[in-house]
Amino acid sequence: MSAPGGGDLAARQAELVAALVAGGPLPAGFAPAPVDAARRALLRKRAGDVARHWPLLAAGLGDAWPATFAGWADGRPTNGSLRDGWDLARELHRRGELPRLGAEELAVREAASRYDGATPPRPRRLPALARAGGAVAVRLAGRVRLLRPARR
Amino acid sequence: MTGPGPTGVGIGWRPEIAGFVAELPGLRFVEVVAEAVAPHGPPPPGLAALVERGVTVVPHGVKLSLGGAEPVDPARVAHLARVAELVGAPLVSEHIAFVRAGGLEAGHLLPLPRSREAVAAVVANVRRAQADLPVPLALEPIAALFDWPDDELDEADFLTEILDATGATLLLDIANVHANARNRGADPLALLDRLPLDRVAYVHVAGGAEQGGFYHDTHTDPVPPVVLDLIGELCARHRPPALLLERDGRWPPAPALRAELDAIAAASGYPAVT
Numbered sequence: 001m002s003a004p005g006g007g008d009l010a011a012r013q014a015e016l017v018a019a020l021v022a023g024g025p026l027p028a029g030f031a032p033a034p035v036d037a038a039r040r041a042l043l044r045k046r047a048g049d050v051a052r053h054w055p056l057l058a059a060g061l062g063d064a065w066p067a068t069f070a071g072w073a074d075g076r077p078t079n080g081s082l083r084d085g086w087d088l089a090r091e092l093h094r095r096g097e098l099p100r101l102g103a104e105e106l107a108v109r110e111a112a113s114r115y116d117g118a119t120p121p122r123p124r125r126l127p128a129l130a131r132a133g134g135a136v137a138v139r140l141a142g143r144v145r146l147l148r149p150a151r152r
Numbered sequence: 153m154t155g156p157g158p159t160g161v162g163i164g165w166r167p168e169i170a171g172f173v174a175e176l177p178g179l180r181f182v183e184v185v186a187e188a189v190a191p192h193g194p195p196p197p198g199l200a201a202l203v204e205r206g207v208t209v210v211p212h213g214v215k216l217s218l219g220g221a222e223p224v225d226p227a228r229v230a231h232l233a234r235v236a237e238l239v240g241a242p243l244v245s246e247h248i249a250f251v252r253a254g255g256l257e258a259g260h261l262l263p264l265p266r267s268r269e270a271v272a273a274v275v276a277n278v279r280r281a282q283a284d285l286p287v288p289l290a291l292e293p294i295a296a297l298f299d300w301p302d303d304e305l306d307e308a309d310f311l312t313e314i315l316d317a318t319g320a321t322l323l324l325d326i327a328n329v330h331a332n333a334r335n336r337g338a339d340p341l342a343l344l345d346r347l348p349l350d351r352v353a354y355v356h357v358a359g360g361a362e363q364g365g366f367y368h369d370t371h372t373d374p375v376p377p378v379v380l381d382l383i384g385e386l387c388a389r390h391r392p393p394a395l396l397l398e399r400d401g402r403w404p405p406a407p408a409l410r411a412e413l414d415a416i417a418a419a420s421g422y423p424a425v426t
Contacts (some may be wrong), residue, residue, distance in 0.1 A: 003295070009269050010221035013262075014254025021256055029301030037366050038262075038297040044259045048372070048401050077256045 023075030043070040046078060054085035054125055057106070060099030068092075095131055102135030103150035111137035112144040157242045158208050158354045158394035160422045161413055165209070167347070169399070170198030172406050176413070178425035181354075181394050184235075186211035186244065191234040199239065203208035210354070212246075214258040216281065217263045218291075219250040224277040227300075229284045236287050243353060245290040245323045246281070248274055248300055248314060265300035268311040278318040290353040291315065292323035295331035295360075295369035307332070315351055322348065325356035326368055326386055327379045334367040336385035341385055349390035355414055357383065358398040375412050383419035395420050 018024030020039050026032055047069040051058035058065045070087050079087070089106040092098040098106065100119045111132035115121035134151035137144060162181030165173055173182065184199055189211065194200055203209055213232050216224055219424060241370055249261035264270040270294040282289055307311070324347065332341035359373040371385050375397070382397065395416050399409065417424040 009267075009273055010253065011264070012265075013221055013250055013255070016262065017253045017256045017258050020262070021258055031298060034298035037364055040364075041297060041368055042259050049259070052401075079260050080257075088170070 002120065021075075021077045040070075043073055046073055046081075046084065049081045050085045050088070053081040053100070054089065054105060056104060057089050057099075057102035060101030060103075060105075074088055080120075082121065083115070086121065087117065089132075090117075098133050100135075100150040100152060104135040104137075105145055106132040107135040107137035107150075108128075108144055108146055111139040157398070158210055160394055161417045161420070161425050162208075162394060162396040163413060163425075164212070164396060164398040164400070164410075165199055165202070166400065167196060167198070167279055168401075168403055169409070170196070172409060174198055174201060176425050178423060180425070181208045181210070181396065183210045183212045183245075183396055183398075185240065186232050186235045187215050189235045189238065191231050191238075191240045195397070199393050203239050209241055211235040211239065211241050211244045213244065214247065214261070216246045217249070217288055218277040218281065219248055219249045219262075219270065219274050220222040220245055220253060220277065221250075221273050222253075226280075226284065227280045228379050232281075236285065237380045241287055243290055243321070244285060245292055245353070247294050249294045250309070261293060261294045261346075263296035263299065266303040266307065267300075268304060271305070271310065271313050274314050275317040278314070278320055282320070283320065288321060288353075289318075290321040291318075292322040292325055292356065293328060295325070295328040297335060297366055297368075299336070300329075307343060307379045308401040312348055315348060322354035323349045323356060324349075324352050324386075324392065325358065325369075326382050327356065327358040327360060327375070330379050330382055331360060331367045331369045340382055344382075344386055344389055346371075349386070351391070351417060352390070352392040354381075354396055355386070356398050357395055359412075371398050372402040374404070375415070380415055380419045381396035383416065387420050391420065395422070407423045 007072060015027040019026050022044055026035060047066050059070050059115050078084055089102055099138050106129045113121040124139055130137050136148040138145050158181040160180050165182040165184045165381045181204060189195060211232060216228050218224055222318050228326055232244055251258050251261060329343055357375055358371045359375045360367055360369045361373040380392050397412055397416060413426055
């Protein structure tokens with residue numbers, strides 16, 4: 001517990017952000033319900049941001065997008081919208097829950113860039129082939145094309 | 153070259169509504185999210201056309217984290233400065249908020265404790281930013297769903313101390329005035345009566361929605377009548393030079409967006425831009 005004006009603003013801000021995005025405990029003195037409302041509002045904001053970077057993934061999930069994203073993102077701090085959407089798409093792919101549009105978007109992204117899951121994706125320089133959910137995308141001569149759509 | 157300061161009714165330029173914005177005949181003022189503009193240009197095509205037309209473009213930063221306890225990242229200030237030069241902006245704006253701490257990104261604007269320590273942190277960061285910006289900085293108070301447990305100052309004193317110490321102007325978000333009053337059970341007019349309204353550079357107007365017992369400043373819902381009424385209350389006290397509609401998603405059909413711009417013009421007495 002921190003005293004007001006104790007010169008520990010940095011630590012208290014860090015505690016608060018951890019509570020909001022990383023599943024950390026509620027810092028002392030804060031009202032639980034408003035902070036929880038803010039936590040959920042942050043998840044909705046993130047869902048919208050990621051949907052802008054991964055429009056087909058979000059469209060493929062339709063009405064289930066906000067809950068699907070929130071379920072995955074709760075307690076998981078953001079690595080930026082591009083990587084968040086990428087990680088979620090791979091996770092849904094592993095679970096066999098990636099919708100067709102999302103599979104096509106993921107295949108195209110995997111063909112275009114190399115992403116190790118830990119550092120920012122980097123554009124590929126060499127020809128590459130990527131698959132997800134039956135979708136096949138290829139990067140050839142600097143252009144990325146979807147060769148085959150995902151399975152219906 | 154630096155254009156004139158914001159005047160009249162404007163709209164937040166977003167790529168999704170670039171076509172709509174381009175066709176607003178009376179438009180003299182837009183805002184662009186600074187982090188969305190590549191620093192070495194050229195500006196996005198639709199925005200460049202507005203600059204050509206002499207429309208005032210104000211870069212609006214959202215990730216500087218001026219309220220962070222750590223010093224503001226000089227690279228982020230440099231980016232904001234470059235965007236200001238790219239669009240010939242007369243000023244830039246940012247928030248009185250923090251968006252990251254302890255190596256974690258919150259993903260949105262978070263409130264500060266209204267304490268002397270927080271005032272000192274904001275003032276230090278605003279001065280660092282001002283030293284590297286080519287144009288004046290306007291500061292925007294945010295909508296907060298929660299307060300810190302150890303507030304020493306009320307909102308008006310907190311903001312006035314920051315403005316006094318930095319010489320920054322105020323970007324007043326009238327929807328945030330509603331949101332904070334509604335969520336704290338306070339009177340929005342009491343806040344308007346105590347804010348330094350003569351220092352307002354321009355005003356934000358945005359939509360929101362009631363959800364789970366709170367008013368959420370979503371920017372993806374219509375502007376509620378209560379916020380339009382507050383524009384009237386604000387202008388009766390001191391009319392700001394400009395008001396800007398912020399919409400960030402769930403775009404309505406063009407007639408609905410035009411109607412919102414017209415409602416802001418009607419509430420403030422400025423000419424319609426549609």
